[in-house]
Amino acid sequence: MTDQPTYGFDTMQIHAGARPDPATGARQTPIYQTTAYVFKDAEHAAALFNLQEVGFIYSRLTNPTIAVLQERIAALEGGAGAVCCASGHGAQIMSLFPLMQPGCNIVSSNRLYGGTVTQFSRTIHRFGWRANFVDTEDLDAVEAAIDDNTRALFCESIANPGGYISDLDELAKIADRNGIPLIVDNTSASPYLCRPIEHGATLVVHSTTKYLTGNGTVTGGAIVDSGNFDWSASDKFPSLSQPEPAYHGLKFHETFGSLAFTFHGIAIGLRDLGMTMNPQGAHYTLLGIETLSLRMQKHVDNAIKVASWLENDPRVEFVTYAGLPSSPYYSRIAKICPNGAGALFTFAIKGGYDSCVKFVDNLDIFSHVANLGDARSLVIHSASTTHRQLTAEQQKAAGAEPNVVRLSIGIEDANDLIADLDQALQKSAS
Numbered sequence: 001m002t003d004q005p006t007y008g009f010d011t012m013q014i015h016a017g018a019r020p021d022p023a024t025g026a027r028q029t030p031i032y033q034t035t036a037y038v039f040k041d042a043e044h045a046a047a048l049f050n051l052q053e054v055g056f057i058y059s060r061l062t063n064p065t066i067a068v069l070q071e072r073i074a075a076l077e078g079g080a081g082a083v084c085c086a087s088g089h090g091a092q093i094m095s096l097f098p099l100m101q102p103g104c105n106i107v108s109s110n111r112l113y114g115g116t117v118t119q120f121s122r123t124i125h126r127f128g129w130r131a132n133f134v135d136t137e138d139l140d141a142v143e144a145a146i147d148d149n150t151r152a153l154f155c156e157s158i159a160n161p162g163g164y165i166s167d168l169d170e171l172a173k174i175a176d177r178n179g180i181p182l183i184v185d186n187t188s189a190s191p192y193l194c195r196p197i198e199h200g201a202t203l204v205v206h207s208t209t210k211y212l213t214g215n216g217t218v219t220g221g222a223i224v225d226s227g228n229f230d231w232s233a234s235d236k237f238p239s240l241s242q243p244e245p246a247y248h249g250l251k252f253h254e255t256f257g258s259l260a261f262t263f264h265g266i267a268i269g270l271r272d273l274g275m276t277m278n279p280q281g282a283h284y285t286l287l288g289i290e291t292l293s294l295r296m297q298k299h300v301d302n303a304i305k306v307a308s309w310l311e312n313d314p315r316v317e318f319v320t321y322a323g324l325p326s327s328p329y330y331s332r333i334a335k336i337c338p339n340g341a342g343a344l345f346t347f348a349i350k351g352g353y354d355s356c357v358k359f360v361d362n363l364d365i366f367s368h369v370a371n372l373g374d375a376r377s378l379v380i381h382s383a384s385t386t387h388r389q390l391t392a393e394q395q396k397a398a399g400a401e402p403n404v405v406r407l408s409i410g411i412e413d414a415n416d417l418i419a420d421l422d423q424a425l426q427k428s429a430s
């Protein structure tokens, strides 16, 4: 989070936030597998606990391995700071926690990861929070859904699984007009394909479980703060603008400026909610990020080949990939995600639900799993798995109807992937 020269993406994905280990010279970032850190003396300890000095106290709050990952993700997203946590869903709660109080709501896109629909439509009610879901294609409806108790607008950059690209610039304008932050889940795009802060997002959340780690090894999450939001402009965000009793009346925004949200996320969020990432997990994610741009480019190249092949196959009803010229959102790629529309899309099999089940059971290279963003190609029949808890209406809004299969295209040889899909489609029709 120090001022550094501006490097290109490929340089930052390897170097941002890291330096040779000061104690040993270790070139790769060590896994600091420790719970606690020795204070220099009692005065040092007191300064750390008062947030007068930045340092390490206890790994529920901060850890040197995780600190490098936080800085790296913040740099790649062009943010002021980032907080890592135990999962993508943890990151969503951590992003809302400083903004919300009982009785507050968020306005959210209805095109979301299935688990997020469940989290927003059920679980957050227990905190006294609500989500008003809207179709973000209807900008008037988005504006109309915002009321005096709204504290954020939430969407996904590339929405999973329906092949949708959110018009971030337009949504950011609405958020700005209403004095609320735009929160963008950038998991399906990764910062290589989309950088929401450049389109006006205040906060970016990630499931680092997916493309950032890239090989299906660990769960993790991150919240990146742009540092651009004026939390003191209204009385809507007292946790950031008003005195914090648990820190002797310290005001986070006044004290930490553009790092207010990040410091609050660590000093209050991680301290009291405890959804902490572990240093081993951070290590795997750091290794993954070193090759992010190379992998994402290959994911995108493969996705275009596979989606084009499927679109021309008579057994396929439709393909919803924003990277195909037939997609209604194709024209948004150049603006929102100039390096490509990701590698996640759905397609419908003419044979319907039963054919989808047979298809999924007969694939060899594609693994049937509830995951995405792996180096391996993955498949899921959402209607019978991840989107099972949703109503038929919610399934349709999420693009997860019964005849639809979702693919997460990996970085294998595209020809092998196509051959595998071909033989499984053959069997699904028999």
Ligand SMILES: *Cc1c(COP(=O)(O)O)cnc(C)c1O
Residues within 6 Å of the ligand: 087, 088, 089, 090, 113, 115, 116, 156, 160, 185, 187, 188, 206, 207, 208, 209, 210, 219, 220, 221, 372
């Ligand atoms: C996976 C995912 C999440 C949830 O992340 P976890 O790490 O599984 O908790 C949230 N949003 C999107 C878009 C995802 O793909």
